[in-house]
Amino acid sequence: MDATVRQFPNSTASDASVERPSREEAEAAVRVLLRWIGDDPDREGLVDTPSRVVRAYEEIFGGYRIDPAEALGRTFEDVAGYNDVVLVKDIDFHSHCEHHMVPIVGKAHVAYLPHDKVLGLSKIARVVDIFGRRLQTQEAMTQQIADTIKDSLKPRGVAVMLEAEHMCMSMRGIRTRGSKTLTTAFLGAFRDDPVAQTRFLTMVYDRR
Template sequence: MTTPSTPALVSVNDARDTVVTRPSRDEALKAVRTLLAWAGDNPDREGLKDTPKRVVDAYAEWFDGYDADPAKELSRTFEDVQGYDDMVLLRDIEVESHCEHHMAPFLGKAYVAYIPTEKVVGISKLARVVEIFSRRLQTQETLTQLIAEAIESNLQPAGVAIMIDAEHQCMTTRGVHHRHVSTITTRFTGVFKTDEALKDRFLKLAKG
């Protein structure tokens, strides 16, 4: 991720439209050194000398969703759908995200469906939208909502269905230390919200 010349990023939560200044790379490196020292170790010892650089580089990759635009990914559509008006479903999209509460990873799968009206989008673009929002800080609930909003606002489908099934490392590696507990979130719009049979069909297809 390349830091912009006028660094800024946009929050994805309640202050979704708030623009905040992004610190410099040097400031980020110093922050990692501070955390290493706070944890009780020596940032200057051999094994940790390059850790700030590695951490900052990792953060640049984990959170590069702030520099990407989901609307741009969904902007190239195809109108020749040959009358197709049934569900388009992608299963098992990898979700690698970080919870905003502890900045700990949550990992799982996303299931994304929509019913086209006049246009469809390349299926890889749907996976890319999941990836963009996943590479930001938010709760799983917000992530689910943002994916649905992006697809609905850009494709104007008859309906959107999203399900995310993920395990949260803030629950498995700290706190209650309960492993193998998954969290499932869903979001349904349009005909998926009003047609229970269609919703049930999506859930059955999503889980195979």
């Protein structure tokens, strides 16, 4: 049965709704790719591969079906006057490069300066996961996480850093295994105050 992808703010896809093919069409496309690489989709080891790939894609790219703003959920105002940095670091994430559809594996570090309310800490990791489960560039994903927290929480500032290895560089092309790409987004007080930026970076790299 055909379906339509629901688009949300900060999606990497077009603003217009994208018409999805049926599951049968998706499985047929996997069969074509198996034949294209030179294998036989009817041999025993591959006969169920198309259905497995489609099921895996539903999970791996499940971020298209979730609104990241809604995932942030409830905020809390009773914070006993706390207004300093809130940092969640070393958030593991997996994504896929939109140019080659191969994995991006890394860690996210996300901080904000509360205005009058705070988020549940697990919600920050949830937003990272949602954007990771889409075809991405690391630059876009970094900005999407920052913008979503800014728009939903209205904090005084947001800082996001992603550090990741791109399999499109490690597995193919130049094959620079182990190299990391670092991206940052600073909004509000973190953008305007170099001292705040330095403090964020110091907190991220303090591994004690």
